[in-house]
Amino acid sequence: MFLSPIFLIGLLAVGLPVAIHFLTRQKSKVLAWGAMDFLKKSINSASSRRQRLRDRLLLLLRTLAIIFLILSFAQPLISKFFTDSQLETVLIWDISMSTLTKGQDGVPRQEQIRQAVLDQLEGLPDHSTVRVLLAGAEIRWLKDEPLALTPNNRESLARVIKTQQVDLGGDSIAKAILLALASPSENSEKKKRNLVVIHDLQEGSWQAEEKDRWSAIDKRVSDAPNISLQLVDLEEFFVHRGSQTAVVSLETNRDTIATGSKQRFRAILRNYSEDRIYDANVIWLINDREVERLDFVELHPESELNLEQFLSIEDSGSQIVECRLEVANDPLLADNSAFLAVSSTTQLPILIVDDTQRIEKGQILPSQFIVASMGGHLSRNPKDKKAPPTQSRSVFKPRVIRSKDLVKTQLDDHLAVIIANADSLPPASYKQLKDFVASGRGLWLMMSQSDGALPSWITQLLKSLDLDSLSQTTLLESPDKKKPMRLAATSTNSDYANAIAAKNLDLSRAKITKLHQLSEVNFLDNEKLLQTPDGHHVILSIPAEPGRVILQMCDLNRSSTNLPILQTFVPIMRETLRECVGHGISIKNLDPGQLLRVPNLNSLDDQIALIITRPDGSTEQLKRLSGEFQTANTFLPGRYTIRGLQDADGKELTQIFIVKRPEDESNLIALADTKAKQLISGSFYGSKNSELEEHKGKWSLAIWFAILAGLLFLVEAILAHRLAKSRLSTSGRIELKPVY
Template identity: 25%
Template sequence: MSFLFGSLAWWIAGALVVSIPIIIHLLHRQRTQPVLWGAMMFLKQSVLQQKRRKKVDHWLLMLLRLAGLALLVALLAQPLWEDNEYNPLAGKASTDIGIVIDHSLSTRRLSGDRTVYDQAVATIARLTEASALQSSDTVSVVLAEKAPRVLTPLPVPRDNFAGTLDKLRKEKPGLTAASIPDAVQKAREIIGKGRNTRKTIIVLSDGQKSNWRANDLGAWNAALGQRVKGADSSIKMYELPITPVGERANLSIGEVTISPDLVGQNQPSTITATVTNTGSAEMPGVSARLIVAGTEGGRQPVSALKPGESRTLRFDHTFTDPNSQWVEVRIDAPDGLDADNAATASAYVWQTLPVLVIDGQLSSAGIDSNANEATLDKFKRSQFLGAAMLSAAPTADSPSLIKPTFVSVADGKLSGVPLDDYAMVIVNDVPQLPTSIQSKLRDYASSGHGVWFILGRNSERGLIRDQLAASNLLQLDVSDRQEAVEESAGIEVISPDHPTLRPFTKPERNVLVGMTTLKWWSVKPRNPDVKVLLATKNGDPLMFEREIDANGGRIVVWTSPVDGTTGWNNWPSMRAFSPLVNTTVYHLASGWTKGQANRRLESGQPLVWTGPTSPAIGKAEITLPDNTKEQVRPIVRDGRQIIRFKETHQPGRYELRFDQTALAPVYYGVGIDPVELQEETLSEADRKWLASEDHKFLEATITPTELASAVGGGSQGTQLWPILAGLVLGVLLFETFMTYRVMRQQTVAGMGTTASATVA
């Protein structure tokens, strides 16, 4: 005999409940005081006879109440009488069955000519065979994914299970990781709604260790309830492994990268990806394809790969269309797992990158955005700077990605320039800044933009020491003199991994070695968050940076000019000057382009889009790789619209569309969860822990042929609650009759006592 609620605490509580009638009887028993009347001897004998009958009825009534409560406690404990030779009702028990099917990405692996998932569904179909289920059995199905997906919110009767099987067959293979304990917990909740006493959970899985979370006691206690050693569990769980058969090769595409970080329209870019054979057999030569926005953009062969070998694929491509573009690298390989044969990334393709140059030349030449030779002649201090930015073009005839606009610091039109129209601002060798521009630059940097200060012969100490501090951009101590040396100062690279210096400071090819620096502004930053990039040997910073806030706003300062002035430096004549200028521009523009950068996310990494507050977005729609759609709404913070979406567990392409048609759609690529590519399965030690008598989470590991007996097709006991319910009902009826009888006797006795008193 076993009970669903069979703990010691339950029976102690039941004993207390059963004792209630005894306590009430003892507290309210009648204490009859005989009344001696001299001439009423015969009446006295009659009253005593009635008292004896009442005492018998009272004891019988109390026993009925005790029996009723005891039967009710046993009924709620839901007893099960095991099948044996002493059980005349053997073979009548019914079961609520919870089916957990592993629907993770790893179950897409082929086993023969079918996937592991398809084999699991075919195995469950055995329950539709004759005598596999009893007529009153129920079945519930949960798919184990990143978050469990319930296929049957309520237990399904046996006769309706065929419809559930049809749903399972129509399901596409999974794309995410999975948590078996979470799915078991959900199955336990559903079968708890069933009417049968016997509960069983069957888990069909490829046994991937990461999904099972073996040895995680907290997860399994939450899944099946905390178990007591030696106590019979109310829910039994069985594992039915479905593992791939045979050795197969499997090619997997790793992370896809697009360079440069800031991609320009009609400018060359490079897409790279790594292909690895993660299988156990050699893969013959195959072909790899580059797909750009749905169109093939290149193809190359991939020679044979032995297990564990990898190769890097490189595609050169020029994006001809602007805005967000997605790319996919795919290999045509008939291997063991199709989901990792492709990887997706995206890039934002810029038509132009607008830059405002505030030049230190005192003139009223106006605002010039032509960026031609005549423009550079007008702003001579920015000639080399402008020429470097205009060199960011693939050919001499094609337009540059960077589009500079020049204006003199003394021009009255400067105060009316909308700074937010520019990706970043360069303040080049100006004596002082107008007061109105100081506050504008602070707000501009705080909203996520970049400002580049280049100090030179025209810069004044008031700008460096006072104006930068007053605008809360930088606090600098300035030496009384500008350092000047006869020989070039030794240069020390302080931050070789900084984005602006990384391409130029590789040990095997440090192109900054030839920098000649004779004169510079000797300053000492007082802000603790300043990062020095390049310095002289005596510690004077030549290039340094300060981040303004989390929006990507930052300040970069060069303490030596770029106008080619004799006696300061040779920087403009260096071959690395133009690339160095352009990487600095790209870096400072990264705050403005934030939310538009190359988008390659890890599984589960939030998808984030940011943009200006105009046009205002009411809502947006995200299309997931499985073509399901989710509605999202932006929030506005720090002058930016922000959209954030966390459910990025499916690998592949995500598309973000806005209700403002003026905004082009934005694409994101999400990689496969790395744990799903791990082929390590449950070990014997893992299964031993799950089946340990200390908690007994796993009853047994079974084969498909043992499925029917595990779910109760062989009947392992008889539910006694219907019989107990009938007995409780019978006791209640008898107790009602006896209560009526006792009350009637008390009424008659009361009348007799009244009559006696009257006679007296």
């Protein structure tokens, strides 16, 4: 291989020394001489042979010198020498959902890619090392350590490759290459590392617009002379001719619903093809059982269709709701279903303490406000205004009492107590509430009094809960009721903030006029659920192991005209109550990589272990932090199962949650093969000459050929000079002919 092969044309000049040698030979004159026999005896024939040998050697030196000089200009290259044990190959294998696309022969694209991986493995030399990096929804190594290719290891790795399943998602191929480059093996600087990308060229996974990542790859490969990066040439990516469709998303308002109640589900269907589809069928399933069916749904070309369906879930426990799309001649079936995890339960009993007697015009009772946030509503009997209000059906089952009735109420029959507004508390209720929290349940305390200092019963209750440092508060009041204080979202790590953000709520429109401000919060595990823009607490969640105490520092202005407050309060109330009473996972439907939280377990025994089973069958024990179990290892789309949970009565629960499938993998637009090679070679952004990169990792022999040419010219000059001296200095040559 030559870096400048054009100079090889100069090899035609090799004939010049030969031509000059024969053209410049002197012609001799023939003279008759009678004493020729005596002269022949006196001439040394060996001397003549040496003379001819020197002439031919001189011709050879001149010819070789010219050949080596021309080769030095052509810059020949040879591969650097590595033993088999010094060769390490990384196979970057695309197992994203798009590889399930079927070709015209009905065979999924993944089988062709899998065979290419096996072919690469088969072609590697014995005793070299190999690693396989899976580029799917989660970029991960097939084996943790490099594998030496003995016959047994090669065979066992091939078996694993043949059984590897495809992920229902996909990630950036550039991210996978960077991980491969950043994970060298032992003594990798002394090894030849060859990174081989085997991919279906689906455009979404390549993310060619990520210039920073591809530039980082270019620099890393350029700076390491022992690393090469190449793309396996497969057949042209299958251009689908069928009806490419997908269920893009499936959503619902709440993931915990009352058993037997109807819940609204929304699905988005997308037609990626340029053809109108008239005969699509939409099937709704609960736990793989068909409950509703819509036939002959029409899908317009390159457009979306929003569907809403009310479903009634009759069984309690974790449920999987599925929306399935059936379309003929769809090349990719894996994205024709979307799943949603919901929890169906009998109504959760909640106790609300409300002593409110009179309300201003345009406002509602605190208990009415709370129940509305729970998804129901309270109404009073017009004939008996003193009777407790009744509530509509929701996942929560609220019961409203007066504070004087608290002592004679069996709190163990409820999972949370909300003190919305109380004139006072009976002395015996302090220990009663303390024992209630100690049993693993939740207490929501609304500091709605706005006359300055907190009432004595609130101070006493906080002391009984060992939260007396929170009883010192000051009242913040807006000087102008027409310019009330605003609210601000909490950190993005909060489930409550995520719930608010998902509804696109504008918290700055919410209004509060009075706020109790804590002078000091010494609890490291506290969590702000809501705050003002300048950082004042509005709703604060504090673990009181094993239970939880929620402090609300104001009444949030229950005016029916203050709609933003209601919109903000709804997700906070629902999420917090689920945390207090659910004893389960915080969110049942996650995005890939989102943090999973399992808060407020009924028991804090260190022996408790929660085991999560992932879609690929692998298991993981969740890490414990501040009374919660957490994991961010949720990259694989699909169904997850958690075992080891307990309900309020100590019974073991098995809960299911879903990680959503990314939308990008449904778009089967192919990346041009030339564009992929440009990204691999580093020439796409003009950062590298692809022709030069092709010769990376090879040694150039140009300098050695130049040195040899110079040495040959030097030897030729010395030899020519010595031969010139030994010859007769005559202007011609005479050949003697004997006469008889």
